Structure formats: structure tokens, C-alpha cells
Amino acid sequence: MNRIIDIFSFSEEYPLIFTQADFWIFFAVIYFLYALLYRKKSLRSAYLFGISLLFYYKTSGFFIGILLFSTINDYFLGKAIYHSKSITKQKLLVAISVIINLSTLCYFKYAYFFTDSYNYLFQTDHEVINYLAQWANTWSQVDYFTVDKIILPVGISFYTFQTISYSIDIYRKEIKPLNSIIDFGFFVSFFPQLVAGPIVRASEFVPQIRKEISITREEFGKAGFMILKGLIKKMLFADYIAANFMDRVFDVPEMFSGFTNIMAMFGYSLQIYGDFSGYTDVAIGIALLMGYKLPVNFNSPYKAIHCGDFWKRWHISLSSWLRDYLYIPIGGNRSGSIFSYTFILFFTFLGALAIGDYGVAVLATAVVAVLLIFTLFSKRLAWHFNRNVNIMITMLVGGLWHGASWKFVIWGGLNGIGIVVYKYWRKISPYENSNLWIATFWKVGLTFVFITFTRIYFRGNSMDHINRFYQQIATNMDMQNALAVLYEYRLVFIVMAIGYLTHWLPYKTKDWIEAMFIKSHIMIKGVIAMIVAIICYQTYAADFQPFIYFQF
Structure with missing residues (x-):
């Protein structure tokens, strides 16, 4: 009984994570109760809303207040938008919803980024103060909250985008x-995907809230398959290779050869895929067990034949959200806008300043400004510029969504450049329309290598850390000891090879494996689940391995 109480109590050191036994005890208890009341729609929503709040409290403590604030705010704004007869008033209310949500997100996620950028730009030394915590301490007359730092609430980037989509x-x-x-709160806080996605749009999930729940044998089998697949991705292909190889290399890249650093980058591509897609697979499986369908978030991204194709396969819920709520509204591939031009000038200046000095920043901004002026006199140049500027803005924002640092902006910008370059390359590529396997192999391989090496800006702790990584590759490859490295970490590289081979299996093979599991007898499913549990337990890292996307 004490174990159950501990599981349902808040613990900063032991949040509920899919890879821990505590979560599955938690889920078994709530699922048993859910089975007794799921036919009563109102009670079902209230129950899942309450459980989701408890889950978030277990993960983030009193940051649950921010989640409730977003829920209450957008619920009433949504009603006001719908009942308003004035288009102008509707637009104003949508703007209020977006401003409140993004302001909340910026306060918690980007306060340090904006402050550091301002200090660097104007040579000041301002420090971040948590005014919200200061106000709470004054109001409660107890110094409960820390005022000298702002802590990022888990999952705020995900549920903020969900509430914005509701209003729009x-x-x-x-x-x-x-x-x-209660129904709206359930939509915002549904616990399987609350803290790391996928991002669920209102138009996709709201119609499911009041439907009749009926879980078929096929859906039950698919749910089990998704959960087991997700656990294998996370605990075997992500955590094992991270704990036994990549973390060591990335902590001190200068202590390892350039070859070892490169292998660590290829390992990181598998780790982040296994970590993030593993989470979403488990989330989709758990939701399906309760009768709800979450959107697919990954579609074999390392089979992509170009950078744009990659972003149609990776974190699909974010990519499609940015497309429909940012890229298309600011002009898409048709035209630029005042927002587009202002944004690109602003980010050109700050980005150049981050990697250079004022002279570099002014020169880079002047070049872009002159290019903009030329577009006024050349329709062809304007067409090319407008087609690509919105892609770059979308990818820069996507990079900044992932982290409040210029390295994430650079990462997003590199991916944007990759998309733009391919748009022109495909017009002259000699193998663009080739169906030969060697052409496909080349395109997939080139895309995979490009994506992998841009990820150092994602994984690196700082720009100095990233520079040390590249310095080792440039000056100390040490290829004569490459075989020794492969042998020393042979188990890690075997796991990596298995991970990539299973990822690159044909869709027909993957579908057949899934279909066989779904059709199998319940006893066979149980045996497979036990085997997976044993494998995951044997590879379980002693150190706690949180999901990478929890930080976003």
C-alpha cells in the first residue's frame, strides 16, 4: 500500500516515466477504474482530466497552475470567438489567445535567451528575475518559490501549441x-501525450471526446504492439547506446578521436529517434487502449530522400502545425509579407552577431536589405526570394521551438538551407527521376549524413563544445585506431546496426510483423511482452534517462 501511495504522490526525483515500473503500476490502477466507467461520457472526461492533472503534478509539481491557466484562458476565449458576430472582434480575440499563450511560453522558456541576447547586443549585465515567483511569495507570505531563476515547466511547448490551435x-x-x-481540460491535458507530444490539434481530438468508446481486438493488439515497440526503441536503441558510448564521447569530445566523434554522431541520430519516436509510440498505444487515436508522429524519417522529405516524416505533428499555422499564413510559397521581411532582417542581424561581431552583423543585414530592395524591381528575383524566405522563417522558428539558444536557431537554419538548396538542385540533378536502387541509396545516404551532422548543434552543450567536436574531426581522425574503437564498443555498434537495419526494413515487412502480432493469441502476446520486458531490463541504465524532448 505504501508503494501505491508513493506512486500517486509528487516526487521531484521520481516523476512518472514510461520506462519505469511505477508508471505501469499507476496505469494499471487507473485503467482498471477506467474500464468501470468509460461508457459514461461526462464521467469519463472528468476522470481522465483528473488523472491527467495528477500525472502532470507528478511530473511538474506546482507548475500545474500554468497548465490550468492556459486551459481556463483558451476555453473562454474559444467561446467568445465562436459567438462573436464581428470578424474584427474574432481576429482580436484570436490575437489575444496567441499573445497570452506565446507570452507565457516566452516567459518560462526564452527569458534567459532574450536577456543574454540583449546583454550581448547592448553590453549590459541584466539578470533574470522570476517576477511570477516573487509575486507568489509575496501573496502567500512564504518564500516557497525560487526568484533567482526560471524553471521550464515540462511539456509547455506542446500544450501551448495545442491551445493555440483550438482558438484558431x-x-x-x-x-x-x-x-x-472539463472536456476542454481533458483535450489539453490528456496524459499520454501531455509532456512530449505528439502535438494534438483540436480539430483532430475534440470530435473523439464525446464518441462511444469501443475497443476492438485489433485495436487492442495494435496498442500492445505500439507500446512494446516504443519501449524497445527507448530502452534498447536509445538509452543503452547513450549510456555506454555517446554520453562519454559528448561529455569530453577532445578526449576521443575524430572517428569516434563521428560514430557518436551517427549513434545520436539513432538515440534521438529511438527516444522521441519511442515515447510517441507508447503514448499512441496507451491512448488507443482507452479508445482514443493520436496522430502519427514519425514515418521512417531516415528513409527520406531529401531534407524536405525528412521534415514530412520527422515530428510530423510539429512540422504540419508550423506549416498550417505559420508557413501558410505568412505567405507560404506564394508571397512574402511585412512580417517575413522584418523577421528575416532581424534574425540575420542577431544571428550574424551571435557568431561574429557588429561589423559582420551589419554587413550581413545590409546584404539581405539590398536583396530585398532588388526584389522591388525584378519580379523573377522577388518570386525566388518569396518562395524561400518563408521556408527559412518556419525552420528558424522550428529550431527556436526546440530550445532557447542560438545553436538551435543555427540548427533550424541549416535545415532550412538544406530544403532550399534541394529545391534548386532537383531541377538539374541527373538522377532526380531515376528509379535505380543506387540513386535512391545515394539520396537517402546523403540526406541522412546531412541531418546527422547538423544535429551537433542540437546535442552540443555550447558553441565551444560544438567547436571542440569539429576540431577533433578536422585535426585528429586517428583512422589507424578505428578498428580498435569498433572492437572496444562492439556491443554498442551491434545494437546500432540492428537499430538502423530494423528502421530501414521495407514497409511491407514492418506491416507484416505488426499484423502477425495483432493476430496472435493472447498467450503469445504475453510471452512476447515478457521477452521484451526482460531485454529492456537487461539493458536498463543505472542512471536515470529522461526523454530528450521533456526539455522542450
């Missing part, structure tokens, strides 16, 4: 507002 979808008349704040 109502404005676009794609959905009607929910009549119950």
Missing part, C-alpha cells in the same frame, strides 16, 4: 467550441 480552428470554423470546460 474555431476562428476558421473547423470546429465548434466545447460546451464543458
Whole structure:
């Protein structure tokens, strides 16, 4: 009984994580109760809303207040948008929703980024103060919250985008507002995907809230398959190779050869895929067990034949969200806008300043400004510029969404450049329309290598850390000891090879494996689950390995 109480109590050191036994005890208890009441729609929503709040409290403590604030705010704004007869008022209310949500996100996620950028730009030494915590301490007359730092609430980037989509979808008349704040709270906080996605749009999930729940044998089998697949991805292909190889290399890249650093980067591509897609697979499986369908978030991204194709396969819920709520509204591939031009000038200046000095920043901004002026006199140049500027903005914002640092902006910008370059390359590529396997192999391989090496800006702790990584590759490859490295970490590289081979299996083979599991007898499913549990336990790292995307 004490174990159950501990599991349902808040612990900063032991949050509920899919890879821990505590979570599955938690889920078994709530699923048993869910099975007794799921036919009663209102009670079902209230129950899952309450459980989701408890789950988030277990993960983030009193940051649950921010989640409730977003829930209450957008519930009433959504109703106001729907009932307003004035288009101008509707737009104003949507703007208020976006501003409140993004301001909350910026306060918690980007306060240090903006402050550091301001200090660097104007040579000041301002420090971040948590005014919200200061106000809470004054109001409660207890110094409970720390005022000298701002802690990022888990999952705030995910549920903020969900609540924004709700207001915009109502404005676009794609959905009607929910009549119950409990139903809306359930949509915002649904616990399987709350802290690391996938990002669920209101138009996709809201229609499911009041439907009749009926879980078929096929859906039950698919849910089990997704959960087991997700655990293998996370615990075997992500955590094992990270704990036994990559973390050691990335901590001190200068202590390892350039060859070892390169192998660590290829390992990191598998780790981050296994970690993030593993989480979403488990989330999709758990949701399906309760009768709800979450969107697919990954589609074999390392089979992509170019950078744009990669972003149609990787973190699909974010890529499609940015496309529909940012890229298309600011002009898409048709035209630029005042926002587009202002944004690109601003980020050109700050980005150049981050990697150079004022002279470099002014020169880079002047070049872009002159290019913009030329577009006024050349329709062809304007067409090319407008087609690509919005892609770059979307990828820069996507990079900044992942982390409040210029290295993430650079990472997003590199991916944007990759997309733009391919748009022109495909017009002259001699193998663009070739169906030969060697052409496909080349395109997939080139895309994979490009994506892998841009990820050093994602994984590196700082720009200095990233520079040390590249310095080792440039000056100390030490190829004569490459075989010794492969042998020393042979188990890690075997796991990596298995991970990539399973990823590159044909879709027909993967579908056949899934279909066989779904059709199998319940006893066979149980045996497979036990085997997976044993494998995961044997590779379980002693150190706690949180999901990478929890930090976003």
C-alpha cells in the first residue's frame, strides 16, 4: 500500500516515466477504474482530466497552475470567438489567445535567451528575475518559490501549441467550441501525450471526446504492439547506446578521436529517434487502449530522400502545425509579407552577431536589405526570394521551438538551407527521376549524413563544445585506431546496426510483423511482452534517462 501511495504522490526525483515500473503500476490502477466507467461520457472526461492533472503534478509539481491557466484562458476565449458576430472582434480575440499563450511560453522558456541576447547586443549585465515567483511569495507570505531563476515547466511547448490551435480552428470554423470546460481540460491535458507530444490539434481530438468508446481486438493488439515497440526503441536503441558510448564521447569530445566523434554522431541520430519516436509510440498505444487515436508522429524519417522529405516524416505533428499555422499564413510559397521581411532582417542581424561581431552583423543585414530592395524591381528575383524566405522563417522558428539558444536557431537554419538548396538542385540533378536502387541509396545516404551532422548543434552543450567536436574531426581522425574503437564498443555498434537495419526494413515487412502480432493469441502476446520486458531490463541504465524532448 505504501508503494501505491508513493506512486500517486509528487516526487521531484521520481516523476512518472514510461520506462519505469511505477508508471505501469499507476496505469494499471487507473485503467482498471477506467474500464468501470468509460461508457459514461461526462464521467469519463472528468476522470481522465483528473488523472491527467495528477500525472502532470507528478511530473511538474506546482507548475500545474500554468497548465490550468492556459486551459481556463483558451476555453473562454474559444467561446467568445465562436459567438462573436464581428470578424474584427474574432481576429482580436484570436490575437489575444496567441499573445497570452506565446507570452507565457516566452516567459518560462526564452527569458534567459532574450536577456543574454540583449546583454550581448547592448553590453549590459541584466539578470533574470522570476517576477511570477516573487509575486507568489509575496501573496502567500512564504518564500516557497525560487526568484533567482526560471524553471521550464515540462511539456509547455506542446500544450501551448495545442491551445493555440483550438482558438484558431474555431476562428476558421473547423470546429465548434466545447460546451464543458472539463472536456476542454481533458483535450489539453490528456496524459499520454501531455509532456512530449505528439502535438494534438483540436480539430483532430475534440470530435473523439464525446464518441462511444469501443475497443476492438485489433485495436487492442495494435496498442500492445505500439507500446512494446516504443519501449524497445527507448530502452534498447536509445538509452543503452547513450549510456555506454555517446554520453562519454559528448561529455569530453577532445578526449576521443575524430572517428569516434563521428560514430557518436551517427549513434545520436539513432538515440534521438529511438527516444522521441519511442515515447510517441507508447503514448499512441496507451491512448488507443482507452479508445482514443493520436496522430502519427514519425514515418521512417531516415528513409527520406531529401531534407524536405525528412521534415514530412520527422515530428510530423510539429512540422504540419508550423506549416498550417505559420508557413501558410505568412505567405507560404506564394508571397512574402511585412512580417517575413522584418523577421528575416532581424534574425540575420542577431544571428550574424551571435557568431561574429557588429561589423559582420551589419554587413550581413545590409546584404539581405539590398536583396530585398532588388526584389522591388525584378519580379523573377522577388518570386525566388518569396518562395524561400518563408521556408527559412518556419525552420528558424522550428529550431527556436526546440530550445532557447542560438545553436538551435543555427540548427533550424541549416535545415532550412538544406530544403532550399534541394529545391534548386532537383531541377538539374541527373538522377532526380531515376528509379535505380543506387540513386535512391545515394539520396537517402546523403540526406541522412546531412541531418546527422547538423544535429551537433542540437546535442552540443555550447558553441565551444560544438567547436571542440569539429576540431577533433578536422585535426585528429586517428583512422589507424578505428578498428580498435569498433572492437572496444562492439556491443554498442551491434545494437546500432540492428537499430538502423530494423528502421530501414521495407514497409511491407514492418506491416507484416505488426499484423502477425495483432493476430496472435493472447498467450503469445504475453510471452512476447515478457521477452521484451526482460531485454529492456537487461539493458536498463543505472542512471536515470529522461526523454530528450521533456526539455522542450
